[in-house]
Amino acid sequence: MDLQNILTAIEKTDPEIYERLDTRRSAMKSFANVGKVLALSAIPLALSSMFKKAYGRTPADVLSVLQFALLLEHLESGFYTEAITHTSLFDAAGLAAFTTISNHEAAHVTLLTQTIQALGGTPDPAPTFDYTADGTFPSVFSSYSTLLAIAQGFEDTGVRAYKGQAANLQENKTVLTVALQIHSVEARHAAHIRRMRGQKGWITGKATDISAIQATYNGEEVEAQGGVTITGIASQVDANAATESFDEPLDRAAVTAIVSPFIVTV
Numbered sequence: 268m269d270l271q272n273i274l275t276a277i278e279k280t281d282p283e284i285y286e287r288l289d290t291r292r293s294a295m296k297s298f299a300n301v302g303k304v305l306a307l308s309a310i311p312l313a314l315s316s317m318f319k320k321a322y323g324r325t326p327a328d329v330l331s332v333l334q335f336a337l338l339l340e341h342l343e344s345g346f347y348t349e350a351i352t353h354t355s356l357f358d359a360a361g362l363a364a365f366t367t368i369s370n371h372e373a374a375h376v377t378l379l380t381q382t383i384q385a386l387g388g389t390p391d392p393a394p395t396f397d398y399t400a401d402g403t404f405p406s407v408f409s410s411y412s413t414l415l416a417i418a419q420g421f422e423d424t425g426v427r428a429y430k431g432q433a434a435n436l437q438e439n440k441t442v443l444t445v446a447l448q449i450h451s452v453e454a455r456h457a458a459h460i461r462r463m464r465g466q467k468g469w470i471t472g473k474a475t476d477i478s479a480i481q482a483t484y485n486g487e488e489v490e491a492q493g494g495v496t497i498t499g500i501a502s503q504v505d506a507n508a509a510t511e512s513f514d515e516p517l518d519r520a521a522v523t524a525i526v527s528p529f530i531v532t533v
Contacts, residue, residue, distance in 0.1 A: 329439050330388040332432045335519060336446065337379040339428055341393035342526055343421050344372035349398065349408065350418070356411045361463065365418075368456050375449050382445055400528040403479055415464045420480040422457035423470065424517065424525050427483075429453060431516035454514075469511045482525050486515045 347369035354362060380390045398407045398417065406413045429450035436443040458468035472488040475481055488510055490498050497509040517525075 326386060329436060329442055330383060330386055332435050332446075333379055333383050333386070333388070333442065334391050335432065335522075336429065336449070337376065337383065337390055338394070339425055339522070339526065340372060340375040340379055340449075342396060342529060343425060344369070344376050345393065345396050346398055346417070346421060347372055350414055353408050353414075356408075356414060361411075364459060364463065368418075368459075371452055371456070375452075378445060378449070382442065386442075395531040396529055397531050398529060400479075403528060412464075415460060416477045416480075419457070419460045419464060419466075420477060420483050420525075422453060422460050424480075424483045424522060425453045426450065426457050427515060427517035428519075428522040430514065431518050431522065433516075467511075470514070471507050472510050480525065482521065483517075485521075486517070489513075489515060 347365055350356075351362065351365050351369055357365065383390045399405050404413055404417055407417050408414065429446055433443065433446065433450075436446055461468050470484060470487050473481070473484040473486065475484045488506075490496060490506060490509055492513050497512065498506050
């Protein structure tokens with residue numbers, strides 16, 4: 268097995284790999300340090316170590332993020348699929364909007380499923396969902412206002428969830444691109460649903476009129492970005508205007524706590 272040929276093939280696939288490892292010479296040196304009698308069986312382990320140094324995260328880490336994203340997309344896709352069967356709730360414009368979003372969410376499920384498969388993973392099946400959240404929202408599919416409120420909660424949570432996982436995908440440009448393509452559309456969904464509810468398309472502080480999903484908005488009230496107090500950028504920028512200008516991420520634990528009531532466990 269010719270290590271020179273292996274490294275050449277890797278370089279063709281990712282021309283930037285040596286920037287991550289310092290130089291090609293340092294990559295070769297890492298193998299030389301193992302010893303001249305390096306067994307063939309040990310080469311995969313050495314390559315794995317090199318990749319971990321170069322990319323920082325194992326494929327399992329990336330797959331875990333994608334599986335998490337797939338769960339959220341299944342949640343949303345199932346919600347809109349069910350919602351548009353209750354046609355009596357909608358006017359023509361509302362039904363058209365929900366149908367379009369439903370199609371988008373189904374496409375997101377397909378894309379994430381195929382991406383996981385392309386990376387050698389097995390997509391997790393969709394769990395059983397309870398959109399009443401165990402009775403918290405009993406009128407979710409009989410009250411238009413409740414339906415819109417839950418839709419807003421799902422979309423705003425999804426936007427923050429994708430943002431929260433971006434750092435975990437930054438070394439895999441292909442997967443990061445997939446996530447960002449979905450993230451921007453989720454943000455458009457969120458703004459549209461909020462306007463359907465007669466609200467602004469952006470979030471002011473952590474304010475919400477849906478107390479049962481307050482956790483979706485917690486943390487949006489921060490007044491510092493990158494070490495800069497954003498309320499002091501210009502004299503006319505008050506706290507509300509400042510916090511509306513920036514959207515905050517949600518970590519996985521926070522998102523899991525938000526969506527868990529909608530997932531049926533056995």
